[in-house]
Structures are given as C-alpha cells and as structure tokens.
Amino acid sequence: MFNRRSLMMAAASAFVLTAAGPAAAQDAIKIGNTMPYSGPASAYGQIGRTIEAYFNKLNAEGGVAGRQIEFITYDDAYSPPKAVEQTRRLIEQDEVDVLFQNLGTPSNTAIQKYVNAKKVPHLFLATGAAKWNMPDKFPMTTGWQPSYQTEGAIYAKWIQENVENPKIAILWQNDDFGKDYLIGMKEALGEAADSLIVAEAPYEVAQPTVDSEVLSLKASGANVFFIVATPKFAAQAIKKSHEIGWEAERFLSNVSVSVGAVLKPAGFEASKGVISAAYLKEATDPQWADDPAMAEWRAFMDEYYPDGDQASSFTVFGYGVAKTMEHVLEQAGEGADAQAILEAATSMDHVENPMLLPGITMTTGPTDFAPIEAMQLQRFNGETWELFGEIIHAESS
Amino acid sequence: MAMSDETMTGGASGSAKAAPVPKGRAAAAGGKSTLGQAVFVILLLGALALPFIFKNFTIFQMTMLMVYAIAILGLNLLTGINGQFSLGHGAFYAVGAYTAAIMMENLGIGYVWTLPVAGILCFVVGFLFGLPALRLEGIYLALATFALAVATPQFLKLTPFEHWTGGVQGIVIIKPDAPFGLDAVLNADQWLYFFTLAVGLFLYWLARNLVRSRTGRALMAIRDNPIAARSMGVNTSVYKATAFGISAMFTGIAGCLGAIVIQFVAPDSFTFALSVAILVGLVIGGVGWLPGALLGAAFIVFIPNVAEEISKGLAGAFYGFFLIAVIYLAPQGAGGLLRALVAKLGR
Numbered sequence A: 001m002f003n004r005r006s007l008m009m010a011a012a013s014a015f016v017l018t019a020a021g022p023a024a025a026q027d028a029i030k031i032g033n034t035m036p037y038s039g040p041a042s043a044y045g046q047i048g049r050t051i052e053a054y055f056n057k058l059n060a061e062g063g064v065a066g067r068q069i070e071f072i073t074y075d076d077a078y079s080p081p082k083a084v085e086q087t088r089r090l091i092e093q094d095e096v097d098v099l100f101q102n103l104g105t106p107s108n109t110a111i112q113k114y115v116n117a118k119k120v121p122h123l124f125l126a127t128g129a130a131k132w133n134m135p136d137k138f139p140m141t142t143g144w145q146p147s148y149q150t151e152g153a154i155y156a157k158w159i160q161e162n163v164e165n166p167k168i169a170i171l172w173q174n175d176d177f178g179k180d181y182l183i184g185m186k187e188a189l190g191e192a193a194d195s196l197i198v199a200e201a202p203y204e205v206a207q208p209t210v211d212s213e214v215l216s217l218k219a220s221g222a223n224v225f226f227i228v229a230t231p232k233f234a235a236q237a238i239k240k241s242h243e244i245g246w247e248a249e250r251f252l253s254n255v256s257v258s259v260g261a262v263l264k265p266a267g268f269e270a271s272k273g274v275i276s277a278a279y280l281k282e283a284t285d286p287q288w289a290d291d292p293a294m295a296e297w298r299a300f301m302d303e304y305y306p307d308g309d310q311a312s313s314f315t316v317f318g319y320g321v322a323k324t325m326e327h328v329l330e331q332a333g334e335g336a337d338a339q340a341i342l343e344a345a346t347s348m349d350h351v352e353n354p355m356l357l358p359g360i361t362m363t364t365g366p367t368d369f370a371p372i373e374a375m376q377l378q379r380f381n382g383e384t385w386e387l388f389g390e391i392i393h394a395e396s397s
Numbered sequence B: 001m002a003m004s005d006e007t008m009t010g011g012a013s014g015s016a017k018a019a020p021v022p023k024g025r026a027a028a029a030g031g032k033s034t035l036g037q038a039v040f041v042i043l044l045l046g047a048l049a050l051p052f053i054f055k056n057f058t059i060f061q062m063t064m065l066m067v068y069a070i071a072i073l074g075l076n077l078l079t080g081i082n083g084q085f086s087l088g089h090g091a092f093y094a095v096g097a098y099t100a101a102i103m104m105e106n107l108g109i110g111y112v113w114t115l116p117v118a119g120i121l122c123f124v125v126g127f128l129f130g131l132p133a134l135r136l137e138g139i140y141l142a143l144a145t146f147a148l149a150v151a152t153p154q155f156l157k158l159t160p161f162e163h164w165t166g167g168v169q170g171i172v173i174i175k176p177d178a179p180f181g182l183d184a185v186l187n188a189d190q191w192l193y194f195f196t197l198a199v200g201l202f203l204y205w206l207a208r209n210l211v212r213s214r215t216g217r218a219l220m221a222i223r224d225n226p227i228a229a230r231s232m233g234v235n236t237s238v239y240k241a242t243a244f245g246i247s248a249m250f251t252g253i254a255g256c257l258g259a260i261v262i263q264f265v266a267p268d269s270f271t272f273a274l275s276v277a278i279l280v281g282l283v284i285g286g287v288g289w290l291p292g293a294l295l296g297a298a299f300i301v302f303i304p305n306v307a308e309e310i311s312k313g314l315a316g317a318f319y320g321f322f323l324i325a326v327i328y329l330a331p332q333g334a335g336g337l338l339r340a341l342v343a344k345l346g347r
Helices: A002-025 A042-060 A080-093 A105-118 A148-162 A176-196 A211-219 A231-243 A259-266 A292-304 A313-332 A338-345 B012-016 B021-053 B056-081 B089-106 B111-133 B138-157 B159-165 B188-212 B214-224 B226-231 B236-262 B272-285 B292-310 B315-329 B333-346
Strands: A028-035 A068-075 A098-100 A168-173 A197-203 A224-228 A249-252 A275-278 A374-380 A385-393
Touching (some): A028 A042, A028 A080, A042 A313, A080 B236, A148 A374, A176 A224, A275 A385, A292 A313, B021 B056, B056 B089, B056 B188, B089 B111, B089 B236, B111 B236, B138 B272, B188 B214, B214 B226, B214 B236, B272 B315, B292 B315
Parallel strands (some): A168 A197
Antiparallel strands (some): A275 A374, A374 A385
16 A cells, blocks of 8 residues: 555656656756765765755856756665666656766766766766776766876875985775775886885775784885875874884875864874875865855855855865856857767866866866866875965876 | 464465365465466566556666565565574675676676576575574574675675675676567567566566475474474474575575666675665565565665655655554555455455
8 A cells, every 4th residue: 555655656756757857858957966865975965965056056046058957866875776776767767968976986887888878978977086087988977076096196296306215105995996096106106116116005994903004114114105095094094103103204195184084083293294185175274264265155055055064075075066067058058968068078178166276277178088187285284284385287188 | 473474374364254164265265366366467467568668767667676576585485484584685685696797797608697506606605604593593693694794795895806896896797688689679678677577477486386385384384383393303404594595596696687787786786775675675565475575675666766756855764754654554564464455355
C-alpha cells in the first residue's frame, strides 16, 4: 500500500517534471548537477546550495543572456551507482542542457564515459584529479580548480628557485590523490627529479600513524619535507617532524590547510613556518575584510543563503564556480545550445573571478580543459596563513 | 525467529476452513497458488512489455530494482528461511561486482561468464565465512558480518591488489550490446533489462525450489528450533554454512549484474550503506516471503528519490519517516500486509 502510493507519487512528480519541461525549455537553460547532500561527504553539499542560491539571485535579476536558469541538483550520497542513476535521470528524463560541478572523483569517473557518449557538456567538475583535462578522449569534460598535479608542480617550481641545494623527502598517501601530487612534482622537476628527491614514503589510510615514515624520511638527510596527506596524517607529520627537530622547509598539500582540523591539533608552535598553496580567497582572512568582492559575496550570502556558513571555504568555492558558469553563459550568448556553451567554457582567455586571489585567472583552449592552473604560496605564521611571493603558474599548455 | 511463513506451509488462513485439516490446507494452498500464479503471469507480462513502453532511464531503474531484488532474495534465504543475521551482504555484492569488472576489463571475458564465476566464488567465500560464524548467534553474528562490510571497501583499496582492482579509481566497464543480431531490435539498456529479468527469474525459481525441498525444510527447522532440528538428525553446522554460501551466491550474482548495469565499480560503491540498504529492503519486503524482495527493492530504489523530491534538506528525515511508517503499518513487511489483506478478503 505504501509502496504503491510512493510509486504513484514518484510517477506523478515525474509527470510534473516532464510536463513542465517543454514550456520552460523555451527560455530557461537547464543545468544539471549531482552532489553529496547526504552520506559521508555531505559537508560538500554546501557547494551545491551556494550555487543554487546564486542562480536564484541571477534569475531574480532577470537571468543570464536573456534566459532564466533552471538548476536541477540531486543527491548522490557520494555513491557512484547513485551518481549514475541521478545523472541518467538528469540527461534522459529532465533533459538538461549541460552538467555542471558534479562532485567527487569516483562519481565523475563512473559517469564520464556515459556523459561523453551522450554528448552532454560536463563542465567544471568539483574534484582535484588531473584526469578531467583530456580533451582528446573526453571532449565534454572539463575541470575547474587546480589539480593535485598542478599543485605538486607549483611546489616543485618554488623549491627549485628558492631552496639552495634542495634534497626533497616526500610523505604521500597511497592512492590516486597522493600519486597525482607525485606525478606533478616529478614532471615539474624534469630530469633533476631523480637526484633531487632523496626519499619517498607512502602510507596507507588504514595506518594508525605516520611517525615511523617521518623518522625514516628525516634519516635521508633531506632539507625539504613535502607532506601529501589528508588532515589526520598531515597533523601527525607536522607534529612529529617538529618533535624530532627536523629543520626542513615543510610543504603541506592544500587539502589539509584547515587551521582547526590540522594545524591546531598539530600545535601552532609545531606548525609555524609550514608552506602551502592557495587559489581562492580565504573567507576568514583579515586581509580581505575590506575587499569589495568579498563584501559582495557576504551581501549575497546574507540575502540568498542566510543559513550558509560564511567561514567555510565551500561557500566561497560555490560562489566562485557559479560566477564562472555565469560568465560562460553570457559568452555563449542568447539562445545558445549545449555546443555553444561547451565552446564558451573551453575558450576562456584570462577570465577574472572575484573569488580567486588577485593575479589568478582562468584560461582554457582546445587542448587545455583545466581552467585554473596558478596558485600563490602561503606560510603559516603561528596564527593564520600569510600569502607571500608571486603567483606561480603551472599551465599545462 | 518464529515467523509465520507462507512459503512454508500455506499459512494460518488454511485453518479457518471446516474441512478435515490436511484437505483444507491443501485446498487453501491450492487456491492461493492459483491466485499467486495469476499475479505472477500478470507481473511477468507487465515486465516483458515495460522496456517497449518506457524511456531508457526507467528501464535502467527497473533493471537496478531487479538487481537489488536478487540481492535481497539472497539475504532472505539466510535471514528469513534460516534465521541467521547479516549486516555484511554488501561485501558479497562487492565481490560479485569486482569479479565481473576484473573478468570483463582485465581478462577480456564475456559478461555472461562472469555470473557463474561470481556465483561460485561468492558461494565459497560465504561458506567459509559461515563456518567460523557458526559459533555466533543473533546479534553477535550481525556484528561479525558488520565487520566484513566495513572492511571490504578498505581491502579493495589495498596496494597489493591494485593491479586488479584499480585501487580507489575503480574499474570502468564497457556496456555490452545485445547479442545474436538482437541489437537491431533492442538497445543496450533494453537488453540488459531482459538479461537481468531472465537471471532473476531463474534465481527466483531456484530459491523457491530450494525452500520447498528437503534442504529448505531443514533450514527452516533450524530457524524455528535448532535443538529439535539437531535431535532429528539435521547437521546444523553444515546447513547453516551452506545457507550462508547460497545466500552469498545470490547476492554476489546481483553484484555482478549491478556492476554490468552501472558500468563502474569502485570501493566507494560498496560502503556499509549498501549492506544496510539490502537489510532495509528485506524487512520492508517481508522477512521469509520470497516475492517481497521486489517490493523491498522498489523501496530502496524509489523512496530516497521521493524523499528528496519532498525536501532536499530533510531527505534523510523523510526517508526515515517512510521507513518508520512502513514498519508501523506493516510490521511484517509487505508480505505480512498482503497476507493480512488476503486473510481479510477470504473471510
């Protein structure tokens, strides 16, 4: 009985959606998305909510290029099978024009082949894997944020230019995330990689600590310690390297820059001097207190997403990527179809974005589907992160 | 687990008749099976027509529904028929799925052959897991299988196996087209639907016959009264381990089909949530009532979407509400509800 009723509800809602389709399709552009609104990665759901709020703002102000945006976002619970189902629903039932900001490396891997076969643009994915930049094989799929490879390359460049006689030791998480950093760093070091990298120690996520890895890396006599780790292990590595008095220049992967989750548990004294890279403005950083773009973002948050966390990097991220989509839709022009939108997304020439650090822009081209490929280094001063030096570029093309 | 069970005897409704007990029972069972057959034929005709009426997306959803139904059927054999608990069937589902993916993508073997291999492999794994688990009863067994479910995604990520499992990245599978020139008539989604339907029907037939056989009676005797069963000469440990093996085999074959339909396997696809979903499907469908698997599968495929439709922010809460509502209104699942309705109408 209940099953039948819910089936009928599902059928009825499907009818409503399809019935609303043709009428709205005249002037609305349909953008589809999947996000983990539930499950282990549900914190990322804030990104989807921010994007939705921003599109609501655009619609309230008359839309983009004369059209309203219909943003359809479904929960995939960070489960690849669910992502496949929801993506098929978006493409086959809701008939979206483009997919945008689908989140998670496994989920996007699961749908990539299907989406490309269906020829639906699969734009600005929310994942740091490098494999979204393969225009030959997957001409519909593009990344957005700097990939882990790009970040690895950026550290390598800075080390080569600024550290005298570098001897690099790397602690890395043994999965695709860790390997991407290694690839990026080795490619940027080029032929010198073998002589400059004196020690590598992988660790498994199932391990309780990385203390012994840190000790063996120190024994290699390295003066650069590169920590490619997720928050828990990053905190251990920072703490341990400080405890044993290893005076190396320490680099920390961007995924673990959280002050609350990593540097505080590691100890502020132990964390002092750690270097990492950034590309977005940090919501809580006092230097952006008077920044007009951040003021605009705060005003937007207050009006359209009042429940949103203004201290979170996810809401800044969502706003920035939604702005990118707005730009693409404007460029594609009035009455643009999916192909025109894809072309606009893959022909960006130094496009600025208010959420990116000054000097970082977005560029794409026929052989470059990675929009952001520059970052700026920051050093932890014992209280907050401080940006320093020039913007470092690691463009693939 | 003293649960009244239709497949077992013909149920409580038979006793209402005035005729001599054995005859009345036979008549009631006969009448029910005619009704059952009619329902079955109608459902089958509907299932055969469905791919020609609906869009590919719906066909895909119904295929996944059947896949989950097979997995639930497997768990039902273990829990409903044999009275053992499992919170770890997601693990067997994962083993089946990876068997399909590795055979198809690494070894280049046709997808049809992955089913028997996955079935046999999961039977062995299930049987071996069932042997030590024999010492565990009820809630302790549930905990042991819980550990299995939690450990599986981590094993799939381990470096030594990465060459085969693809590590965190998983394995992308190429979707098979319809064979024998059928691809002119059926697209890949329709073909996989019919393929899954055929496998599902075969497995259902197998399960039904198993339950009605001598082995089935032994399994149920163990569930209802293990001491009595043992004193009647039933080798409880062999039967219990076998039940675990067969149950794992069904769920493994479901995983195998699921991988082919989804075209992708990764450790994140087989988290503990999957095991819970299979268990939820079992309880909703009706513990011990085999056809309930379909209704249970419908619940786990559609209700999360319905809940999300109602409210994105409170989807989990609405899902929980539906779950509680069903448990409250139909404490013995859809099977119990149907039996109650039939009993009421028969009066």
